[in-house]
Amino acid sequence: MSYLLAPPEIARVEREQARGITSREVVRLFEAKGARLSEATFRKYVQAGLLPRSRRVGRKGKHTGSTGIYPVAVVRRIDLIKRMMAEGLTLEQIRESFVTMKGRLDDVEAGLAALVAELERRAREHPERREVERQLGRAQRELRAALRRIEWVGGRVARVGRSEAGAPGAGAGA
Numbered sequence: 001m002s003y004l005l006a007p008p009e010i011a012r013v014e015r016e017q018a019r020g021i022t023s024r025e026v027v028r029l030f031e032a033k034g035a036r037l038s039e040a041t042f043r044k045y046v047q048a049g050l051l052p053r054s055r056r057v058g059r060k061g062k063h064t065g066s067t068g069i070y071p072v073a074v075v076r077r078i079d080l081i082k083r084m085m086a087e088g089l090t091l092e093q094i095r096e097s098f099v100t101m102k103g104r105l106d107d108v109e110a111g112l113a114a115l116v117a118e119l120e121r122r123a124r125e126h127p128e129r130r131e132v133e134r135q136l137g138r139a140q141r142e143l144r145a146a147l148r149r150i151e152w153v154g155g156r157v158a159r160v161g162r163s164e165a166g167a168p169g170a171g172a173g174a
Helices: 007-016 023-031 039-047 073-086 091-096 098-123 129-165
Strands: 055-058 066-069
Touching (some): 007 073, 023 039, 023 073
Antiparallel strands (some): 055 066
């Protein structure tokens, strides 16, 4: 399965756009690689649950409205969706695959990261700061391990579902 955007290229975009990316920027990025992706297709992926919804960010100036900003992870996810479609999978099969589970897992990770950041902030002011920070560090390591296990299980479950459906590319190496 070949990439539209090479992993180092995706990593660069994730670094440069860490605060978020607009649908227009995503479309331009993929069009520059020769991929067919329109704003309408992007919206269709969001409506199908393959991509997260945007958050609205106000623009500077009077009466300028707001812009929808997406987590930069949509770039990686669209690349995966396009690769799966190139294998012959339909949007429905993709939605039933690990892509949707991975999206939920990404949401859980983001929520946990926000919670941990808040706990770290509060721990700095706690009378038992060192012990609280030590326990929080331990909890973070355990959370990361649990999330990796869940991701592994999700990948295996999706692979079985694809092979049962007779999807192209299913099986041991998929």
